[in-house]
Amino acid sequence: MIRKCLVAGVLVTLLSWPALAQDAKTVISNASRAMGANNLKTIEYSAIGADFAIGQAMNPSAGWPKFIDKTYTRAINFETPASQVNRVRVQGEYPQYGGGGQPLIGEQTQNQIIIVNSNTPWVQQLEIWMTPHGFLKAATANNATVKSQTVGGKKYSVLTFMGQNKAQVNGYINDQNMVEKVETWIDNNVLGDMLFDAVYTEYKDFGGVKFPTRIVQRQGGYPILDLAVIDVKPNAPANIQPPQGQGGGGGGAQAAAATSQKLADGVYLILPAYAALAVDFKDYIVVIEGPQNDARANAIIAEAKRLIPNKPIKYVVNTHHHFDHAGGLRAFVAEGATIITHEMNKPYYERIFSAPHTLTPDKLSEAKKKPTFETMTDKKVLTDGNHVIELHRLQGNYHNDGLIVAYLPKEKILLEADSFNPPAQPNAPTPAVLNLNNLNLLDNIQRLKLDVETIIPVHYPADSRKVTMAELLRAVGRAGSSN
Ligand SMILES: [Zn+2]
Known part of the structure; x- marks a missing residue:
């Protein structure tokens, strides 16, 4: 009897596979159409907000210390793929509270360029594939599966694919067909398999492309980035060049000999x-x-x-x-x-x-x-x-x-x-x-x-x-x- 039930269960599971795969394609297709992802080759957005220094809290019960991002501009070329962030940050808390290079005197300009090649660490690539449109492109390329999930009373279609670091990448598609959250796990040498998520809300239309005007990224349970997006330029030229003297690939740092x-x-x-x-x-x-x-x-x-x-x-x-x-x-x-x-x-x-x-x-x-x-x-x-x-x-x-x-x-x-x-x-x-x-x-x-x-x-x-x-x-x- 038990065996019969098991066999029946397997049959049901097998029969539902093609339907699920089809569903994932449909979910991606509907979201891509609604968000204007299909013809999106590049995107550039500017914002103001804050970034936070992970692992630098004042005590083990406090969140990561805050810095103000006076300006923040990000360009992504999905075809290369490549990403370039330019931001100007200043001290966020007075008096200073925690580490991460505090006190930050005056303005600090930071640039981050990621040009994906076969050596680019997955954690860097995630900067591109965790963005709302990037996620849909990655879900397509990696044969995502889909399931329904209710979170906080809201129903989502959750698309899942396996990241190169062997952690799942989950994207939560809401009933408006918008990517509302992307989550995955990355290695942190102190915290272990660390949840990394990005929440995208307050979507607006920018020339036919829907883009969130609020972006919050969290690592280790606290925000690391909180942006209010001011402007978005779909398909703006994004010819991102590697920083001088670097291949843009990255690579693991070796410990210097003692x-x-x-x-x-x-x-x-x-x-x-x-x-x-x-x-x-x-x-x-x-x-x-x-x-x-x-x-x-x-x-x-x-x-x-x-x-x-x-x-x-x-x-x-x-x-x-x-x-x-x-x-x-x-x-x-x-x-x-x-x-x-x-x-x-x-x-x-x-x-x-x-x-x-x-x-x-x-x-x-x-x-x-x-x-x-x-x-x-x-x-x-x-x-x-x-x-x-x-x-x-x-x-x-x-x-x-x-x-x-x-x-x-x-x-x-x-x-x-x-x-x-x-x-x-x-x-x-x-x-x-x-x-x-x-x-x-x-x-x-x-x-x-x-x-x-x-x-x-x-x-x-x-x-x-x-x-x-x-x-x-x-x-x-x-x-x-x-x-
Ligand atoms: Zn310290």
Whole structure:
């Protein structure tokens, strides 16, 4: 009986296949006609709005920090395919709140050019195929299937095709035959298989082409882009050229080979940036900072073990939860290290570190280890009786609520992240506008009465010079003062 039912079920499924495939073609065809996609070779649109820096929140409960896009222009050539974005952005929050290059002084011009070739990463191509008209073209090219779905009481025809990264791309077609949302999943080395969606609303007609006048893109649960579209030019000339000196293809960044300097007995600086410290405790190694990604963390781990052989890495100290400073933590967990971080980060890390990493498996997803933590609030001291590492949370900070610095009192060394990123040249003049993060670091050094000679900025200058307290004092206009 059970077998008969199963057979019947298979038959029904098989019979409905041709009908479904036909439906997908019809849905795409109806949407393409309604949206004016059929003869659309290029599109150019201009907007104002905001962009947001993913992974740079003030604390693990806050959204990504905001920047104002004073102008935003995007040209897409669907035939090449290619995309060019030009935007002018300014600081979005006063006072500054979080990372992502804050404070942004004055105007910043950004250009992004993507010219698709066989080497172009799928994540870059998505910038084209997730746009409303781009999605319909990609759905056609990739033999999308369709199903009906009700979301929030609204009925959608959901077109689905498989992306080159082996994640589904879903487009939600509403009852007006407009593409209202496109969603997919991309790899984020901290968040794992991360939902990336774009919501298109307030469609208007621009010369026979329907285009949304509100665009919101989200990654990791919060907006990364929020645009009010002002003007749209269908089939405007879009001869997008690769930026000079680049093929426009992109490609994966390789981690620079680690080098190191001995700063003091048992204390090593691992370069280039992002920098880390390795300290030789009696029975184990303490590494301060596990930044960026698996590749950088593995380079730091290998160098620490070369410098301090035959001891395990017991602890990795995490300065704060920003993705560029926490992106290597997973590799340290795989290595067996315990993470020392501010207590606000522990529930966040426990949650996100258990997320699947199926799109781009990393060392931890293969090792399947559970992270272990030691947390702190304002102060924690690590010592083996010889080496002493004091960890202090910076108070009154504008960059991150749980920002920790590491101070080695015997060696008079202070490792800090994002509080003082030294200029390329050691004798650069004091900037016209003093940096709040620099001032906050100095305030905290004075409050805690730390006797600092050497600063280790995690964002280490490329010349690998010794960064002294004098440099910080110069940056805040107090050159020549004793502290
Ligand atoms: Zn940061």
